Amino acid sequence: MSTTFTIDTSTSRANPTPAPMKRLTVPAILARKGKEPLVMLTAYTVRMAQLLDPHCDLLLVGDSLGQVIYGLPSTLPVTLDMMCAHGAAVVRGSYHSVVVIDMPFGSYEASPEQAFLSASRVMAETGAAAIKMEGGAAMAPTVAFLSARGIPVMGHIGLTPQAVNALGGYGARGRSAPEHAKIIADAKAIAEAGAFAIVAEGVIEPLARAIVAEVSCPVIGIGASADCDGQVLVTEDMLGLFERTARFVKKFDDMAGRISAAVETYATDVRSRSFPGPEQTYQPKN
Numbered sequence: 001m002s003t004t005f006t007i008d009t010s011t012s013r014a015n016p017t018p019a020p021m022k023r024l025t026v027p028a029i030l031a032r033k034g035k036e037p038l039v040m041l042t043a044y045t046v047r048m049a050q051l052l053d054p055h056c057d058l059l060l061v062g063d064s065l066g067q068v069i070y071g072l073p074s075t076l077p078v079t080l081d082m083m084c085a086h087g088a089a090v091v092r093g094s095y096h097s098v099v100v101i102d103m104p105f106g107s108y109e110a111s112p113e114q115a116f117l118s119a120s121r122v123m124a125e126t127g128a129a130a131i132k133m134e135g136g137a138a139m140a141p142t143v144a145f146l147s148a149r150g151i152p153v154m155g156h157i158g159l160t161p162q163a164v165n166a167l168g169g170y171g172a173r174g175r176s177a178p179e180h181a182k183i184i185a186d187a188k189a190i191a192e193a194g195a196f197a198i199v200a201e202g203v204i205e206p207l208a209r210a211i212v213a214e215v216s217c218p219v220i221g222i223g224a225s226a227d228c229d230g231q232v233l234v235t236e237d238m239l240g241l242f243e244r245t246a247r248f249v250k251k252f253d254d255m256a257g258r259i260s261a262a263v264e265t266y267a268t269d270v271r272s273r274s275f276p277g278p279e280q281t282y283q284p285k286n
């Protein structure tokens with residue numbers, strides 16, 4: 001397998017503009033606990049990475065690309081090959097943010113050794129700085145195993161979409177006392193195992209507040225209230241490019257509507273022969 005990312009992380013072939021900012025590091029992210037909220041968005045492609053990178057602290061190559069890019073019904077069919085291909089593209093398009101790659105379902109859960117083999121392949125083939133894995137206390141030994149071997153791990157607790165079949169859906173988590181206690185125990189176990197940050201997804205506000213108070217690493221929320229140490233959303237959701245979204249999504253734009261309008265104008269112009277015009281047409285030299 002050829003490595004296609006550039007070693008110099010300040011610029012890349014895909015983004016030749018001189019870098020105005022140095023790339024953030026994993027320790028710098030850890031140090032943001034309790035300070036200015038961390039800004040994280042998903043990216044799957046080089047151009048989107050270029051556009052998001054100056055505004056973000058972290059870019060997540062999420063396994064949500066299964067639904068968003070590939071039209072799959074869940075994140076479960078996403079493969080390591082997909083994560084490596086999109087991860088390398090996002091690293092090529094970023095020079096400032098810490099790039100984190102989701103470990104896909106089935107690539108890490110069996111053992112710490114399986115997780116290391118999968119995660120080291122992701123790190124080597126993409127040039128990303130960290131991986132993310134779903135799971136609570138049961139995954140803590142794996143978080144410790146990877147962290148001790150130089151692979152920074154971001155945890156993901158609460159609503160863990162790869163466990164949708166066990167959870168019974170994508171509903172909010174932590175409404176019952178036992179579930180509330182389990183998710184706090186999950187957060188503590190993952191943090192104590194050495195995670196540099198934890199995504200808390202779809203947890204009720206008082207539980208989010210408790211997790212933030214209980215762990216020493218930053219807690220990045222998605223559907224987990226404004227009390228978290230940072231926020232993440234799927235970019236296509238917040239841009240209004242993905243139709244079925246959770247209640248926790250705020251649409252900051254209606255890009256689907258704007259794309260439809262632009263394409264409608266293009267189709268009209270082609271059909272009326274008003275595109276291409278003189279500006280877009282080559283003439284013989286005289």
Ligand SMILES: Nc1nc(=O)c2c([nH]1)NC[C@@H]1CN(c3ccc(C(=O)N[C@@H](CCC(=O)O)C(=O)O)cc3)CN21
Pocket residue numbers: 063064067068075161169170171172234236237242245246247248
């Ligand atoms: N585009 C996209 N955005 C995401 O946030 C996302 C993905 N894809 N794929 C992976 C997971 C799946 N996620 C989801 C998917 C659906 C809901 C959802 O429909 N929530 C409902 C409640 C559902 C219920 O109560 O059963 C809601 O109204 O919030 C939430 C999170 C979050 N992740």
Ligand SMILES: CC(C)C(=O)C(=O)O
Pocket residue numbers: 042060061062063064065102156199201222232233234
């Ligand atoms: C929603 C975020 C946290 C994620 O895991 C993904 O995009 O896959």
Ligand SMILES: [Mg+2]
Pocket residue numbers: 062063064075102
């Ligand atoms: Mg994910």
